[in-house]
Amino acid sequence: xxxxxxxxxxxxxxxIDRHPLAWVLSMTTISVICxxxxxxxxxxxxxxxxxxxxxxxxxxxxxxxxxxxxTALVANVQRLxxxxxxxxxxxxxxxxxx
Numbered sequence: 001x002x003x004x005x006x007x008x009x010x011x012x013x014x015x016i017d018r019h020p021l022a023w024v025l026s027m028t029t030i031s032v033i034c035x036x037x038x039x040x041x042x043x044x045x046x047x048x049x050x051x052x053x054x055x056x057x058x059x060x061x062x063x064x065x066x067x068x069x070x071t072a073l074v075a076n077v078q079r080l081x082x083x084x085x086x087x088x089x090x091x092x093x094x095x096x097x098x
Contacts, residue, residue, distance in 0.1 A: 038066040
């Protein structure tokens with residue numbers, strides 16, 4: 001069982017190493033979708049609550065998830081910008097060499 005899991009994780013790591021930009025783009029997309037879903041959960045918690053304090057109580061967990069997802073989203077966007085800058089530098093370097 002452990003060997004199978006390690007083998008699977010090794011395959012995933014190889015894919016990430018081969019296609020880092022695609023990996024970051026997919027993770028960014030997943031972060032955006034999860035953030036929107038959690039925000040809709042916060043809105044639903046307020047809409048279907050009879051009092052404001054009950055709405056706050058019902059929305060605490062979705063708010064926590066929104067915070068986690070926003071942190072992941074910011075990290076993914078930052079990594080995406082780093083990868084794009086690196087690609088720009090590589091393209092400029094290859095254009096200058098004869």
